[in-house]
Amino acid sequence: MAGAKVKRVNVVCDRRLEKYFGVTQKALDVVKSSEMDGPRRSQALDFLDMAQRYFSDAKHFREKxxxxxxxxxxxxxxxxxxxxxxxxxxxxxxxxLFAADPQ
Known part of the structure; x- marks a missing residue:
């Protein structure tokens, strides 16, 4: 697309932020209620913990x-x-919600 005009988005607005918070909250809810790989449960819980920590940080930054x-x-x-x-x-x-291969 040589020469095509590219729309530049350089602002994080309320609408965009709410969209991503909503999608991530849904994904967290799905993961919390889904089955985890038994032999790697501790790793799964670690990934979930990291996601929850970053989500909490995101809420904090939004509030500020x-x-x-x-x-x-x-x-x-x-x-x-x-x-x-x-x-x-x-x-x-x-x-x-997820970038995963279909089961």
């Missing part, structure tokens, strides 16, 4: 008005969930 750090942290949180799903720690199949 630092939307850039909130956006970064909520995406890190979701990345931990995606990684856990991708390597089979979490038995999830919702491709609208």
């Amino acid at each position: 008005g630092n939307y850039v750090l909130a956006f970064a942290a909520v995406n890190y949180a979701h990345a931990w969930l995606d990684a856990g799903a991708r390597i089979g720690l979490f038995k999830v199949s919702d491709d609208s």
Whole structure:
């Protein structure tokens, strides 16, 4: 697409932040209620813990008005969930929430 005009988005607005918080909260809820890989349960719980910590940080940054750090942290949180799903720690199949191969 040489020469095509690219729309530049350089603001983290309330709407965008709420979208990512909502998706990540849904993904956390699904993971918490899903089966985990038995032999690697401790690793699965570690991935979930990291996701929850980053999600908590994201909430803190949002409350303080630092939307850039909130956006970064909520995406890190979701990345931990995606990684856990991708390597089979979490038995999830919702491709609208996770970057995982279908079960």
